[in-house]
Amino acid sequence: MTSPVTDFSELNRNRIEEKTMTTNTAHIEDVSYFDGDKAEAFEEKFVGALNAGALCLMASIGHRTGLFDVLDGMAPATSAGIAEASGLNERYVREWLGSMVTSGVIEIDPVAKTYVLPAEHASMLTRAATPNNIAVFAQYIPLLGSVEDDIVECFKNGGGVPYDRFHRFHDVMAEDSGQSVLPALREYILPLIPGIMQRLEDGISVMDLGCGRGRALNMMAGWYPNSTFVGFDLSEDAIAYARADAERAGHRNISFEVRNLQSFDTDAPEAMFDFVTTFDAIHDQPNPRGMLKGIRRAMKEDGVYLAQDINASSHHHGDMDHPIGPLLYTISCMHCMTVSLAQDGEGLGAMWGREQAAEIMDEAGFGHVEVHELSHDIQNAYYVCRA
Ligand SMILES: C[S@@+](CC[C@H](N)C(=O)[O-])C[C@H]1O[C@@H](n2cnc3c(N)ncnc32)[C@H](O)[C@@H]1O
Structure with missing residues (x-):
């Protein structure tokens, strides 16, 4: 807990920051200049955004269906085993696992074709992890998408x-x-x-x-x-x-x-x-x-x-x-x-x-x-x- 910012004295600091920023904006005025490195870095960032947005949709489903909770502490299991334990349709569970594996949320044994949710990741994705369950917040993405x-x-x-x-x-x-x-x-x-x-x-x-x-x-x-x-x-x-x-x-x-x-x-x-x-x-x-x-x-x-x-x-x-x-x-x-x-x-x-x-x-x-x-x-x- 930080000490309180009383009487909004912080406002003055913000006003000073605002002034400083207006003197440092010359670089955005030359709109014709094209920086290739900047474009490349932006492309990488935006492709990351596509993956992150998609991951949020799947994390929301993992939360709502209880898949993360089922996987919490579960020994490595096949998609059929996970579907059975969660009472869900195997074909959907398998595709969801694909998204989770390629996102680095769930780990796969490629030979045994088994999946595991590492304890470190479970500690931020399950109901047992409340109040640190970030999957709760992933639900905002599909909620907003619906309108x-x-x-x-x-x-x-x-x-x-x-x-x-x-x-x-x-x-x-x-x-x-x-x-x-x-x-x-x-x-x-x-x-x-x-x-x-x-x-x-x-x-x-x-x-x-x-x-x-x-x-x-x-x-x-x-x-x-x-x-x-x-x-x-x-x-x-x-x-x-x-x-x-x-x-x-x-x-x-x-x-x-x-x-x-x-x-x-x-x-x-x-x-x-x-x-x-x-x-x-x-x-x-x-x-x-x-x-x-x-x-x-x-x-x-x-x-x-x-x-x-x-x-x-x-x-x-x-x-x-x-x-x-x-x-x-x-x-x-x-x-x-x-x-x-x-x-x-x-x-x-x-x-x-x-x-x-x-x-x-x-x-x-x-x-x-x-x-x-x-x-x-x-x-x-x-x-x-x-x-
Ligand atoms: C962001 S939610 C917060 C709900 C709750 N305090 C919580 O923390 O879970 C804002 C709340 O304001 C209510 N609200 C919005 N417009 C309102 C209005 N005109 N009169 C009364 N409540 C309103 C909404 O129904 C909603 O429950």
Whole structure:
């Protein structure tokens, strides 16, 4: 865990970096110059991208069919043996193995025609490897691909692709936050707010907005029976799922409501909550500024708001070294930004970045904002906001 970047002093550094970059761009102005080595390096990079994209499709299938889990710790086996153990069709399993072997994920004994998933690779690809299961994130590639036609239409005519076109969104999102939020909630995330765990033990009132399937909130409701919890989300399916989970767990201190947060700036209750959370749920709102104003209004004077949201710069050039920049801009364009635009929203996008977050949080009336990064989570920043 790094120390918090308080009062957005980092912004000045970014402004200085921006100035430096504008003085170093002469080389991109001579557009007729052709560098053969540069072309060759780019070709290699792009062919790698074709293979990586294809691997993500197959990794997603390996996750969804349970093939990676079956192979975890399994002795070298033929395609028929693997198909039998997984209850899947051998011809498909064999072709999938071809993709995995040529990608270097699975190893083959060419004489015995047997396959093995090395333990080092299994440690990042199986359900047992949670929270380090990267195959979970591979699912975003086919999920986004499923709306490509709609997105191409939007490029031509504007507008957005609504949530209901993304058939598996809440499945994948719940698995994503199941890795980035749930396992770290008590050990790393809540401790970012000194004293909050004690207050939760004693009994406070908590609200989570854009709660999706409500897994984080249900988890806290189980840990802190003296506190009361409410979760809001637009999705009826996600809320039904969250309620069913709460019922199964026997929680009496939690409720979930289907609610459109578009006009939360005006219809939020006044000074009701001690603790408000949003997990990855600001940037794809239709009215993120209004939602933040509503949160400020709904918070008690000594309340605290914790926002987990994508960690990025607000500038393309500021994300050149982002470890998953291309992935996040793609998810933004083909999901986060477009679902907001589909609700006639602002279309802030996942890569709205720390600088814009500073402005919008300030505009909403949060006078004190700390930004934290946590080492388990390369995707998100954690904002701790107070009046
Ligand atoms: C990226 S997901 C995050 C879900 C959840 N917090 C998690 O971490 O798993 C964003 C959530 O915002 C919800 N959302 C989008 N637009 C909304 C709106 N207008 N009102 C309420 N919720 C909305 C979506 O249904 C979705 O569940």
